[in-house]
Amino acid sequence: MELVRRTIERYVPLRDTEWQRIAPHWTEHAFSRGAFVSAVGQVEQRFYIVKSGVQRLSFPHDGQDICVGFAYDGSWSGDYASFVTRKPGQFDVVAITDSVLLGIRHEDLQRLYSELPIMERFGRLIMEELLVGRGTREIEQLSLSAEDRYDRLVARSPHLLQLVPQKDIASYLRMTPETFSRLRRKR
Amino acid sequence: MELVRRTIERYVPLRDTEWQRIAPHWTEHAFSRGAFVSAVGQVEQRFYIVKSGVQRLSFPHDGQDICVGFAYDGSWSGDYASFVTRKPGQFDVVAITDSVLLGIRHEDLQRLYSELPIMERFGRLIMEELLVGRGTREIEQLSLSAEDRYDRLVARSPHLLQLVPQKDIASYLRMTPETFSRLRRKR
């Protein structure tokens, strides 16, 4: 739970009195490898911080899962779009390894937004960060070759290669597992 | 200027006293066809609402401009990522038609965020909306074929076809102008 406080304080300062209002709304949730944190068609109930484990964000398409991201220690997890819109989501979030997530319910977060201006600011800053991240990723997807994207992933998140099946990484890099396998061999 | 008030009120209610604090910070900016609203490498000074005209959001890549979006009447414009991070941006924003934008400077918006909680909420809601839009677009880019992406654009934003050069739309749809031209012919 201390992780939640540290995480929020990366964005805004928190007084003890404020933290005491915030803390009770966060709860711990364990997911075994393979379990769905969120599923297509369901409204995302919580916004999560990853305490441990790796999760895959993907959506199904012609019987395949197309992977659009991973979440791991210290990052956000869940289907933000569904959480924010309160509409059925388009993404699956699956625990790739046993995972522990810290989550807050939508209604509780909304109440905190109204009660604590500092939380509203926290929410804005997170959304800004996620939006900036998407922009960066979009540029990378469009301007880097498959091999460069692989290198970038290795450089930035080498641990993923041990934890995540190659077929998921291949999908994340927009190629078939066959192409991924052939690229690897070239190294 | 009334447009700014109406736009903000799509997200949050505004009292007259609040609006009187907000209004003075917005200014009108005219751009002729072809003019740069924002350019790669510069820090975005303002966050804009489009009063009239169409702008293209793109980034340069081996001598080509890759188009990632358009802005038009009532939508947001500018390089949000640079505006938010205060770092040199990676995108060009170019007026495709003569345009009039309503803009607020970063420092002024920050002051409003601190002074008016309702504005902080407004900021959060915009960022949420932009983030959700990106997610939707990402799914479409990845799951639809070139032909389907074309059909979808025609169905949803037919007006763009009149306003924007086909090469820009082609780039936005991730295909060459030749492929775009052939798809058109087929219909």
Add this chain to the structure above:
DNA sequence: AGCCGTTCTTGATCCATATCAAGTGGACGT
């Protein structure tokens, strides 16, 4: 109006990567 550069069209060809197919290896449960 007439000129010139840009955008758009159309056809021929090419290539990176997908798809199909078949075999190998490793992890996990009983």
Add this chain to the structure above:
DNA sequence: ACGTCCACTTGATATGGATCAAGAACGGCT
């Protein structure tokens, strides 16, 4: 330890869209 199920590899073939090329139409400027 064994069998089963996936994940991964490797080779052969197919294909969507890119690239190259060349002409037509459009639009902005003097």
